[in-house]
Amino acid sequence: MGGKIKVLFFGRLKDITGSREIQISDVEDIESLKAYLFDKFPKLKQEIFSIALNYETIYDNENLKDNDEVALIPPVSGG
């Protein structure tokens, strides 16, 4: 439970947070991570994004452990 988590921001979300990557510690799960991020970057609340945990899109809350990598994924526009 908890530990060091890497959080990544892509596309326009990177412009909002001002960084591509942050490290945070002692967040128990995705829900509390989101609460932390919304508090730190209030503008994120207006954005649409999905969440990937260790390169897989997740649809439910998940517990976080040391060295997990979480990415905020805005709607994609490749091609």
Next chain:
Amino acid sequence: MYLVKEKINLGEILENIDFSSGKDGSIIVFTGVVRRDRKRNGTFVKKIFYDAYEPMAEKEIQKIVDEAKRNFKVDEIIVKHRIGYVDVGEISFLVIVLSPHREEGFNAIKFIIDEVKRKAPIWKKEILSNGEEIWKQTNNNNNEQVKEEWEKRNKI
């Protein structure tokens, strides 16, 4: 590697395809090229910056290729997507499908193009002639549909 930083050399890629087996009667090539789209006040697109979550994008494209191979009678699939800055007129996205017959090849290539554009974590930012930079919100012109799909993922 499906994501590439350097220019995509279509001629070289085609030259390296081995046609000698004689089993593939169809080779279909799709290239997405950066357009000089007109924008407000006489400005136009000068280049596109592609951002990607590289390890996840590689995995997602691999899944799409595997699924295409399972669902369509195709022999070889080549996918390349540029990341970083891509100038107008350059290839940003390439898909090549080799198959015994054209019909399966066309179905497979459409599936691959659509799925990569819908799923791979890649984002484009248009760089305009006046220096302005605009993140393209989505590939789908129906904003409500995109919002719905993304919110479904984001019930957490």
